[in-house]
Amino acid sequence: MDDPTALPIQTVFARACDPESTPLPDTLRDAIVAELDRGCADDRGSRVPPADLGPSVAAWAATQRLRFEALFAAAEREGRADVLVRRAVLACAPLASLSGAWLQWMSEPGNAEEAVTMRVLSLFAGDVGAGHPRASRGSVYLSLMQHLRVAVHAHPASQLAQDRRIADQSFYLPAVALTMSRRPDAYRGEIIGLDLCLREVGLLPPLDGVQTRLPHAIGWDALDPSRARTPDGPPPVEDARAVAAAFVELAGAAGATAVERGFAWAFGALRRWCDEVAEELDAARDPGFEMAELVRSRAREASVYHDRFNVQGRPLQEWLSEARTDPIPFLTALANSRLIRPGNSDASRLTGTLVSEKGRMFRIFPDNELDTIKRWIDALPADPAQRAGWRPPAHQPRRITLRPASESSHDDGDAPADIRQAYIRLLRRTITPATRRYALRYVEKRLARSRQGMESSAQSLPDEHPVDGLRSWLLDQHDLHNREFHNGLGDPLPDRAELIDSSVQLAPLTLIDGAWLTGYTDYQLASTERGHFLFDTYWDELGNSDLSLNHPLIYRAVLREMGIDLPPTRSPEFATWSGFRDQSFDTPVYWLAIGRFPRTFEPEILGLNLAMELSGVGGNYRRGRQTLQKHGFSTAFVDIHNTIDNVATGHSAWAADAIDGYLAEQAPTASADAWDRIRAGYRSLNAPSGLLAGNGARQAET
Incomplete structure (x- = not known):
């Protein structure tokens, strides 16, 4: 603690919980590397492949469960089991409340077409209970803490850092893992390895004695990351093994080393933590x-x-x-x-x-x-x-700090030189502070343009939020789209060259489908009452781990039918491809930028999401289908959007419900302002140009 640069482990934990945490290019990198090096080798100093460690980890976990069960049984005989239950639940809280959260940034717009990414996202979807609000593994753990009335600092999980009943040791593993999760570019293999280790362990050993004594308090399978969330689902531990194998096959020897390193570090951290928790619980049998x-x-x-x-x-x-x-x-x-x-x-x-x-x-x-x-x-x-001479059992928790590199070594970097360079940089989760500031200004200027003349625009939401919610308005818009479609049936369809050109210019946008919702992969946002709608939409856009339903891949297939074979989206060659016009990157960069600020621009994202999901349903997608059919191209892309975006049970309906839920939580004095922000977000999909809009954007920049 004498080092002025040292950060208490609780501070590291709380900081890493923030979905808009400032970029961490260098400040904690040296510290994380040092922590990983602590546990990446066996007693002989050689690396051990996870495939060989897996059975050892499972055997160790079984032994630990017996150890903790014996502790609980002894405490029960002494009438102290309730104390151990409470303390064990608190000790496990930082890790169990965020079970799976280290996977939260593994998918990004630039890798959304990759098989390994989709398999990781599928694992994460199971952890957050995709399709249901408050159904994440962490949410179930919160229910356990509430059942025991120890949840005063439990929600959001970052508040656990304030709970003085939880020792430093319980924050160490999740703090380091979550910090790595904010740097998937640097720790992709290590994250896959540590995730595999934790799934091999299954239910955290200290919780075994709790489960025995509270068998019906919660659905315990949800707290075991090795178990599926649905009866017919494959065990996630098998999926995690497959992810590790696929990543190693893709990344080669360096990938294997990274996975082994992450696995071994997590195993070492778990062993030390379990020993410390066991010592604490044993000591706590004495009331003194x-x-x-x-x-x-x-x-x-x-x-x-x-x-x-x-x-x-x-x-x-x-x-x-x-x-x-x-x-x-x-x-x-x-x-x-x-x-x-x-x-x-x-x-x-x-x-x-x-x-x-x-x-x-x-x-x-x-x-x-x-x-x-x-x-x-x-x-x-x-x-x-x-x-006389009484002393309680000796167990003194250690203070744990991380000593990051000096802030002066932090590379602020340069802002993107142009919109194409911004696109390249923003495709990735990890960006420099300068690029982050660029993204923030880009969003603010687009929204300022969108607010100009919003009251008189026919493309706006109603002036006031309907008292009975947006569903009726949604159906009215769907009817309008249908009328416009039928009224335009006699209009000439675009010719082949026009269709191909428009399809090409839409590629920078369409190949990052769902990018405006990227921030809702954050663990604590993905399972909230409205956040689960947005995460589910994002996951749908990427095919729910089924590559045959992955929207970017479906669109690439159509482009190949047109004779266009584009470079990989995340490559510099894509953004610099001469076939794109610069203005084709305007809205994509806006999507990529606003998706980084799910809390700052939550109402605007909700509005943008509704505009995007509703934009083609019942009208433009049907006309697009006619055009594609006329020229002999697959209609799969417009067909799938016209179904999953439907206004009854699809993305459009989810978008409206998310907005209604958000506004229901606002204080009466704040709801009007929130609705105006939602309206600005809705209009920002097709932000106006011209003198007034330009003036608004310039004012936002000053």
Whole structure:
């Protein structure tokens, strides 16, 4: 802690939970590399392939479950099992509350056509309970914490960093894993390896004793990352093995080394953590251990108020000052003071008159701390001689910090030189601060243009949000699209050259289908009441792990029928291809930019999402089908969109429901502003140009 650059592990954890966390190109890279190197080799210093470690990990986990079950059984005989249940659940909370979150940024617009990416996204979809709100593995764990009433700091998961009942050790593995998740460019193989290790382990061993004692509190299978979320689904651990094998086949020896490194590091971190949790739970069987913890944690603030009250001839303030490092002398003195009736908390002043409504310590202790004090008093022997020399079991949690590289070594980088370079950079999750600022300004300017003349535009949402929600308005728009389609049946269809040119110019947009929703792959957004609609939409755009339904791949197939074989989307050659016009990157860059700010621009994204999903349903997709048929090309791309975007049960309906849900949560005084922001997002799909719109964009830039 003497190093001024050291970050407490809770800080690293909370920072990595932020879906808009500032880019981490270098500041933590050296620290993460050092952590990975701690656990990447066996006792002989050689690497061990995950395929060989898998059975060993499963065997180790089984042994650990027996170990913890024995601890719980001993505590049960002593009447202390409830204490161990509570402490085990808290110890597992940082990891179990975010089970699978390290996969959250593995998919990005630039790799959405790759088989390995889709298999990883499928694993992640299972972890977040795709298709259902609040159905992630972490959400189920939150239910367990709420059942035990230990969830005061549990939601969002970043708030766990404030819970003083959770030791540093419990934050270490998830903090490092989540930090790596924000740098998939650097740690792709390591993330695959650590994910495989955690799925080989299955249910975290300390939770085995909890499950035995609370078998019906929750659906326990959801907390086991090796188990499928649906009865007919394949075990995720098998999928994780297949992902690792496919990645190694693709990336070669370097990929194998990365996977092995991540796997071995996670296994080493799990072993150390389980040993520390077991020591903590064993110590907690003695009520004095929790009392010593409580005194140590509260001594600093308590010492301020107790300069005049004496215990055993010394000011309580002195006792408490010393208790910050060693609470035992104070507890011994307290046990022999007039405040305590050993063996009888009901008759003790400390837990009676002092904390009553008229007492001087009213509401000083919350219920859980008062319970700790009562258990300690009730366990004290009546004979003072038996209390002499007492010390609780020794278990001192270690302070864990990471020492990142100096901020001065952080490469801010240059902003994109032009819109094509912006497209290349924004295809990836990891960007420099300069590119992030460029993206933020790009979004702000587009939205400023969209707000100009919004009241008089026929392409806007209603001036006020309908009281009964957007579903009726949605059906009206669908009818309008249908009328426009039938009214235009006699209009000439584009000729072959026009069709091919328009299809080519749409490629930078269509090959990143769903990019505006990329931010909703963040673990804690993907399963919220409205976020699950947006994640499900994103996953649908990419085919739900079925490459034959992957929209970018379907579009590439149509382009090949037209004689166009484009470079890979993520390659520099794609964005610099001479067949594209510069303006064809305007809306794609907007999508890529706004998708990075799912919290900052949530209402605008909701509006944009509705505009995008509704844009072709019932009209343009049907006309597009006629045009493709006329020239002998596949209609698969427009057909699949006209079905999955439908206004009854498809993406358009989901988009409307997400907006209605968002507005229902707003305070009456804020709902009008929120609706205006949604309307601006809706119009931003086809943002106006011209003098007034340009002036608005320039004002946003200043």
